[in-house]
Amino acid sequence: MSETPHRYTAELAGQIEVAWQDRWEQEGTFHAPNPSGPWAEPDKVAEFDNGHLLVLDMFPYPSGAGLHVGHPLGYIATDVVARYNRMLGKNVLHCLGYDAFGLPAEQYAVQTGQHPRVTTEANIATMKRQLRRLGLGHDDRRVIETIDPEYYRWTQWIFLQIHNSWYDAEAVRADGGRGRARPISELIAQFESGQRAVLSEDGRGWADLTGPERESVLEQFRLAYASEAPVNWCPGLGTVLSNEEVTNEGRSERGNYPVFKAKLRQWMMRITAYSDRLADDLDRVDWPEKVKLMQRNWIGRSQGARVTFHIGEHPVEVFTTRPDTLFGATFMVLSPEHPLVAGTDGDEAGASIVASSWPEGTSAAWTGGHATPTEAVEAYRLAASRKSDVERQMDAKDKTGVFTGAYATNPVNGTAIPVFVADYVLMGYGTGAIMAVPAGDERDFAFAQQFGVPIIDVIAPADQPDWAGSVADGKAFTGNGVAINSSNDEISLDGLAVDDAKARITAWLAERGLGEATVNYRLRDWLFSRQRYWGEPFPIVFDEEGTSHALPESMLPVVLPDVPDYSPRTFDPDDANTAPEPPLGRLDDWVNVTLDLGDGPKQYRRETNTMPNWAGSCWYYLRYLDPENREALVDAANEQYWMGPRPMTVPGAPAGVTDPGGVDLYVGGVEHAVLHLLYARFWHKVLFDLGHVTSEEPFRRYFAQGYIQAFAYRDHRGQPVPAAEVVEGAPDSKGEPTFTWNGEPVTREYGKIGKSLKNVVSPDEMYEEYGADTFRVYEMSMGPLELSKPWETRAVVGAQRFLQRLWRNVVDEETGETRVVDAEVSRELSVLLNQTIAAVREDFATLGFNTAIARLIELNNAVTKLDVVPRSVAEPLVLMTAPIAPHLAEELWSRMGHPGTLTHEPFPQADPALLVEDTVTCVIQIKGKVRDRMEVASDISEDDLRELALAREKVKAATENGVRTVIVRAPKLVNVVPA
């Protein structure tokens, strides 16, 4: 029999942990009361005297592989924050649900025939078990799953809201800004009353349009609309991909199949209507600057002008950010996909500007060796379409292109400038056509040099009077300077600075109808259709004429039916001439329905595409607030309570910026910095505009956590070997560590935790070997939350030793008796305790868990050295440890005589009188180098300290030639500078 039967071992930890988890569940310890709705408990809400807090993690996908030790990092961090804030007297809502639609389950279904729901639910069960064992203080009533029809009913409802609204850029918002979503019925009313004219081609008014014609007018306004858009069609997967799902190589991220551009009718989200607000409101949220910057870059707002050039009869619009350089435009470039050159191969031939023969004297370099411009452009377009994006990038330095044989007229000076087709101009940005100013743009400069096009300097550096010009320089001048060579009979920009020149020329162009100031965005509308099975069905049907109709709310949810085969029809990966056929399309009984949509029963066909994964994860945080509500996606009072704007300032924001509301703390990986966070912001703003929520932003504060990575090892063939079985050997001759597996030398690398690298460590192993509390302490002590850091199983023991010492300070290992007594505490220990309280509070508030744990360890180590353990130190120590190691803390708290949970015990407060020691060590520097130390009273005056320091032997010896100056920072430092 062991001499220490009551030692805090992994086994004992496990018993304690499971017991407390059961008790928390039974008592509903972490249930957060709602002020309103189905769970209204206003009396309980009123009990919290220090406000409330909403803390969330990013929505997890329940992967089939279960969790590894990297996953819980953020969950533990938010749990610590949540538990800490409960002890501050706040009503804290912390919970977690499952983003359960998704491709892995569908692909598994394709392979095995297993219904994705079965796989997904099994995965959720595993993940729930693993998370429960971690002891997270989640409100377990609020676990939602996106695949639950009662959940996706509201996903579909939001889609209807978006579909049934339009963006009125002129409407005044509550905050005084302009532009908001409005119900489409208000637009229809405007058309009906004639307040807004219909822009029909034949001049007919709204009253004269047929139903389908009206719908096609409305589609141009709806925020969710069907569009015949160029999409990324991947025959190998049988589905259409969003731009983000296509690699730089022009292949599918999943499966690495070729991706082709095809035109398809797809549901789109008009996120571009919100470009300005999405960009501007970044000032109002407390997010990492780098994430704000990523979103700003993604939105890509740039101020500039649209200028109309003419190529013969054809007007061509170009977008430029530098209208001030218009006089330097010596050629024009159209993208290979531009409609004015796209016509050469068929249907739109009439629109082409490509000349039928080369003009007199065309340089051979411009023709690409072809007999006619038509041939040359056709060949170039074909070559460009075959180039992958990566090939285009590799060639980025060598500009390619061909002359179209056509000339455009520069509107400022009437000069005829040659028009080229070149793939460095992209159809997807601006207008797909540029005016090329080689003197002021590096790409245009490279092209001009290569093709021998004239280069005219129009901006000269203001601070270099003897500037020889861009050609002499060998590079374009892109800096700020002064306009030169820029005048015609009516206007001169010469001598103006860039900004003034821009304003002057833009005004001139506008007066003559040649152009106007405009803002361009990189952001494009969001492709929302997927040709997949495992997603939310659209609440949309098509009538016999093919016109789409939104279903009324009363028909929700549109339940996802079972299908015999889960895969979309796939094709020869290289066959571009194919079209998607989603799995739902095979269910004739489901697809063809008779419905009464207000004008009697009629035959309709259902939309067979499904929504993308983003749909369910765009709004889930709202459903957490009121998951049982059948009447609304969230009760208005609940939303306002948890997420509504508050009278507070936004950290780091410009003066006058107001809090937009939102989740108080949102933690998750930075890989979702752009898409998820942008899409969710967009949906939230639509819901705000339509009056469904009071918050203007979904996430008021976002924290980007780092990742836990791990070492992986490969044998001589490059095959990964199980990392857990690798043995570290003696360092080699260079001092680098060596590693072996089964006696064979292996090489080490550092990377993601995953099956493929055979370096997975699961939390289950940690519970088994150390217990959940130790695992929690280790993860939180590894380093700052925002940093990525390597997992090291052998270091976990440090966290275990800390908890064992804490246990031993409270519980006798041999008898199991409590060791804590009511004893006097030395002033020294009191000071340490109070300093620790102050430091831990500050660290918890700033998510500095690693330093908080270091402080707790120091205090605990000090207690370890005592013969008796005073209650007045042990209790606050246990309470402070509780957010990080909650089970151990609860157990010790109860053994110290407290029957209830410590969840809502007040967090210890520091006594300001006990924050300073009686004496401190003063450092004495001579010329900035530490040469001596002395103990002094902590309230010593500067003069006394100076005198004491100057009297020291070492100081006297160093200042034989006199003292130049003495810097005193009482009580900790004196710096003596000898003459």
Add this chain to the structure above:
RNA sequence: GCCGGGAUGGUGGAACGGCAGACACGGAGCACUCAAAAUGCUUUGCCCGCAAGGGCGUGCGGGUUCAAAUCCCGCUCCCGGCACCA
């Protein structure tokens, strides 16, 4: 290429412009033990020295300052994001 972030012992990491390396892992030694594990104690940046003590030290090179890991300038390397964005 552009934008952003970083570089501190053998390792993860601490450090309002004021004692560099808190805390932890690992290493070394000691105690307890028949032994091992566990635990406790001591020690652990590098160099010289028996020691007292001294010198060097926060990626590299400069600067500001009484004082720089921290602020400024110029590099190197690493990580993240974007990428021919007009």
